Amino acid sequence: MPDSFWNLERLRHMHINNRVTFCLQEDNVENTSLLENMDTLSTPALSYGEDTEKNLRRLPKLRKLRCIFLELWDNLSKFNKFPILDFLSHLQSLKIFYHGMIRYPCDFSFPSNLKKLTLLRFRLPWS
Structure with a gap:
């Protein structure tokens, strides 16, 4: 394959299918x-x-x-825990699918400059 085929600097949009988790390996920081x-x-x-x-x-x-939030709760602190996202200072639109069950109060950490937030299947109580 030509080098330009693998040029990730030009990559702006990525779609991942089938609830795949991803990891950007630390030993490959250059890429x-x-x-x-x-x-x-x-x-x-x-x-x-x-x-x-x-x-x-x-x-x-x-x-x-x-994204899809995978369920994680802490029985000791009695909180549902979700990924920390407040450091994404350019994030304007966030759409989250959740397939778990809210058992405890939620601990969210969203960026303050968010313009659009969509929560799907959270089943959050009004309280």
Whole structure:
């Protein structure tokens, strides 16, 4: 394949099928830094945790994110935990699909500059 075929610097939009999780390997930082111009990421499966945050920090200019939140709750603190997203300073549109059951109060961390937020299948109580 020609080198230009694998040129990730030009990649702006990515769609992932079938609830795939992703990991941008730390030992391959040279290639993952090329994703800094990514504009749109669609349907990765994300969960609360350090790995998710590390991966998303490699997409600093992300403007649109459509994702699936995988269920994670902490019985000790009695909170549903969701991925931390408040550091995505360019994020304008966030659409989240959730297939779990809200058991406890939710601990969300969304960017303050968000213009559009869509929550699907959260079954959040009015309280």
